[in-house]
Amino acid sequence: MMKRDACLKILGECVAEDEIVVAAYTSAFEWIAIRPNPLNYISSGAMGLTSSHALGFALAWPDRRIILLDGDGSLLMNLGSLVTIAQAAPKNLVHFVCENGTYEANGGHPIPGQGRVNFAGLAREAGYRESHEFNDLNNFKSGISSVLQQEGPVFATLKVAPGKEYPQDYGLMHGEQIRKDFLAAVKGL
Amino acid sequence: MKNTSQDTVQVGLHGANIIQSIKISGIKTIITVPDKTTASGLLRPISVDESFRHVLVCKEDEALGISAGLSYANHRALILIQYTGLLDSLNGIRAVAVEYSMPICMMVGLLGKEPGVPPTESSKFGVRIIEPILDTMGIAHHWIETDDDVGVIVPAINQSYQTSTPVAMLIGRRPIAP
Numbered sequence: 001m002m003k004r005d006a007c008l009k010i011l012g013e014c015v016a017e018d019e020i021v022v023a024a025y026t027s028a029f030e031w032i033a034i035r036p037n038p039l040n041y042i043s044s045g046a047m048g049l050t051s052s053h054a055l056g057f058a059l060a061w062p063d064r065r066i067i068l069l070d071g072d073g074s075l076l077m078n079l080g081s082l083v084t085i086a087q088a089a090p091k092n093l094v095h096f097v098c099e100n101g102t103y104e105a106n107g108g109h110p111i112p113g114q115g116r117v118n119f120a121g122l123a124r125e126a127g128y129r130e131s132h133e134f135n136d137l138n139n140f141k142s143g144i145s146s147v148l149q150q151e152g153p154v155f156a157t158l159k160v161a162p163g164k165e166y167p168q169d170y171g172l173m174h175g176e177q178i179r180k181d182f183l184a185a186v187k188g189l
Numbered sequence: 190m191k192n193t194s195q196d197t198v199q200v201g202l203h204g205a206n207i208i209q210s211i212k213i214s215g216i217k218t219i220i221t222v223p224d225k226t227t228a229s230g231l232l233r234p235i236s237v238d239e240s241f242r243h244v245l246v247c248k249e250d251e252a253l254g255i256s257a258g259l260s261y262a263n264h265r266a267l268i269l270i271q272y273t274g275l276l277d278s279l280n281g282i283r284a285v286a287v288e289y290s291m292p293i294c295m296m297v298g299l300l301g302k303e304p305g306v307p308p309t310e311s312s313k314f315g316v317r318i319i320e321p322i323l324d325t326m327g328i329a330h331h332w333i334e335t336d337d338d339v340g341v342i343v344p345a346i347n348q349s350y351q352t353s354t355p356v357a358m359l360i361g362r363r364p365i366a367p
Contacts, residue, residue, distance in 0.1 A: 045284030056258015080247025
């Protein structure tokens, strides 16, 4: 099991400044602290739709890599999006799922299928071009570059546990300003 | 499907007119879940029209996220669904379209609504509640029943994107296939 923030720090070193990162809930809070960037997009308000937002971005900017940091609970709420994304087949989408087995933002209660559901397997069978699973930080560190270089849609499960605590500013997450800032940033693309 | 007497005399709604208006509105992407009301007159011709990118989704609320994502790049999209899908997607509509004020354009088939009958007077409970729900959520909506109503489409979509607000266009009868 990897610490989530340790994974995100490694990923942060591999993501270019001009790439869009779409993140959900706890992963989003940690990501914006670890790797602040105007092209970070926080998806919230309707749990599960992060993957759909990311698909919209991937279709909108087909020549720009879109990194999706999904949660396992979020993906379960929109499991059909795996099929939709595979059907749309965006070459520029890399879909990470931070699997901690819980609805962490909602009290840490277990997800259905905790420890049994195979997200990478679901993505593979849905039709993603590539699918991976990481549960060891050294393997993730050595494998992440090749994952990011693959033609999408690419999926990778990150089996994680919470690391250190990061600020969770829900006012920021749900506020208007964060989307205005993102809109201003993408206008420059 | 047996035509009503109104449809037989072509006092109806032509899919070609709707599609033309969608194109004039600058819509390039159509995101769909099939609806019996619009399946033949709209979805089938749209699905083979190469001027559109057609995105198939498994469930209607996915379309909200996809459409929102596209809108950040100023790509206009239309969501073509059935009213049951709208009802199933209310939380996503609440968050993405209303609270986050995104230009979400929905074209919604009112399956089972009797031709010529206002949606709020339909014998179908699910159809009757659509406009009151949209009113409660503050979402602009338009009832498209005949070709005379098609003129609302272009200004409705333009308004949605200019003001970054959602709009629902309610298709009240089966459009006649091109």
